[in-house]
Each structure stands twice: as structure tokens, then as C-alpha cells.
Amino acid sequence: GAVVSQHPSRVICKSGTSVKIECRSLDFQATTMFWYRQFPKQSLMLMATSNEGSKATYEQGVEKDKFLINHASLTLSTLTVTSAHPEDSSFYICSARDLRVYEQYFGPGTRLTVT
Amino acid sequence: GEDVEQSLFLSVREGDSSVINCTYTDSSSTYLYWYKQEPGAGLQLLTYIFSNMDMKQDQRLTVLLNKKDKHLSLRIADTQTGDSAIYFCAESRMDSSYKLIFGSGTRLLVRP
Numbered sequence: 001g002a003v004v005s006q007h008p009s010r011v012i013c014k015s016g017t018s019v020k021i022e023c024r025s026l027d028f029q030a031t032t033m034f035w036y037r038q039f040p041k042q043s044l045m046l047m048a049t050s051n052e053g054s055k056a057t058y059e060q061g062v063e064k065d066k067f068l069i070n071h072a073s074l075t076l077s078t079l080t081v082t083s084a085h086p087e088d089s090s091f092y093i094c095s096a097r098d099l100r101v102y103e104q105y106f107g108p109g110t111r112l113t114v115t
Numbered sequence: 116g117e118d119v120e121q122s123l124f125l126s127v128r129e130g131d132s133s134v135i136n137c138t139y140t141d142s143s144s145t146y147l148y149w150y151k152q153e154p155g156a157g158l159q160l161l162t163y164i165f166s167n168m169d170m171k172q173d174q175r176l177t178v179l180l181n182k183k184d185k186h187l188s189l190r191i192a193d194t195q196t197g198d199s200a201i202y203f204c205a206e207s208r209m210d211s212s213y214k215l216i217f218g219s220g221t222r223l224l225v226r227p
Binding site for chain 1: 145146148150155158163165203207213214215217218219220
């Protein structure tokens with residue numbers, strides 16, 4: 001089956017620093033990847049749609065200058081949380097859409113804690 | 116609106132069937148999905164159904180779609196303790212974004 005990896009799985013950083021999270025599709029190509037945020041005991045909130053070779057599309061209320069997305073290849077998208085603050089602490093999950101089918105596969109998530 | 120709604124909690128006895136329900140609002144949705152999330156993990160795609168179908172069966176899983184009522188259900192036969200998790204339904208739209216709109220999730224607890 002299709003596999004999506006995320007790195008790191010867990011990160012703790014100090015307030016004011018930037019953190020980069022990687023999302024990779026391991027055995028398929030994905031022109032479109034998605035970034036979600038999930039608070040404890042809540043559903044997933046779509047943050048942005050990442051398209052290979054073009055700018056990301058952000059959902060309403062998501063600051064594009066704070067959450068930088070780069071999708072430089074068909075298998076890699078990165079999310080950089082800039083100048084992180086404690087309220088950015090959350091579980092970030094990416095997904096990748098397989099070009100061939102109507103399925104989205106999710107990564108295992110990255111837990112970010114900002115102290 | 117864009118709401119996808121689910122009941123928050125379901126408790127069943129091991130061996131019984133579980134039925135998790137979902138309602139959605141957008142009649143233009145093309146695909147409807149069921150995902151499973153275990154604690155601290157990402158989402159595992161369980162199954163999906165195209166909007167012109169009314170039923171899909173995959174081993175212990177049966178998905179029923181009532182398009183008129185915009186109601187989707189997931190039935191798990193012979194529920195096991197390993198099925199305890201949060202189950203999310205999601206819809207994807209006809210537009211080219213392919214983005215998924217998720218329900219709030221149903222926490223399934225399987226009692227021994």
C-alpha cells in the first residue's frame with residue numbers, strides 16, 4: 001500500500017524559533033499534498049493545499065507567512081512554522097494524493113511542542 | 116454549509132457489530148471516505164465509496180450511502196478490541212482541489 005512518511009515525528013522547540021516538517025510519499029508520486037492541524041480530541045483542520053511546482057493554497061484564517069509550504073518535487077512537501085509560539089503547539093498531519101487513484105494517504109503526524 | 120457531522124462516542128461489546136454514522140451537507144461530493152486513527156498516530160484509510168454507489172463491502176466493513184438523506188454509515192462486523200480507535204468520515208468535492216472535509220470523529224470503544 002501507499003506510504004507517506006513525516007519527519008520528525010516529535011519536536012520540541014523554543015518560542016521564536018522556526019521548525020521544518022517534511023512529508024514524503026515513499027512509493028508513489030503526488031502532485032498534491034495537504035497539511036492539516038489537529039488539536040487534542042478534535043478533528044483535522046485543513047491548513048493548506050500544496051501543489052508541486054506552484055504556490056500553496058491556504059485556507060481562510062491560516063497565515064501564509066507563518067506557515068511556509070514548499071512542494072519542490074513530486075514526493076516531498078515541507079511545512080515550516082516560523083517564529084513559533086506556544087499556541088502553535090499541535091499535531092500536524094500531512095496527506096498525499098496518489099495521481100492514479102482517488103485516494104489520499106496520510107502521514108503518521110508530527111507533534112510540535114513550543115516552550 | 117460545509118459541516119460533516121458524526122456522533123462523538125460509541126461503545127460496543129467485543130464480537131458485536133458496530134455502526135458509525137455520518138451526515139454531510141454537500142450534494143456535489145464525489146467520494147466519501149472512512150479513516151481510522153489510533154492514539155498518537157496518523158489516519159489510516161479504511162474504505163471509500165463513490166457517490167453513485169449505495170453500498171460497498173470490504174471484508175468486515177460495510178459502507179452504506181443514502182444520497183437522498185446525505186447519510187453515510189460504516190458497519191464493522193465482529194468488532195474486536197483492536198478496532199477501538201477514532202473513526203472519521205470525510206467528503207471530497209467535485210472541484211479540482213481534492214481536499215477532504217472531515218467530520219468530528221467518533222470514538223469507538225470495544226469492551227471485552
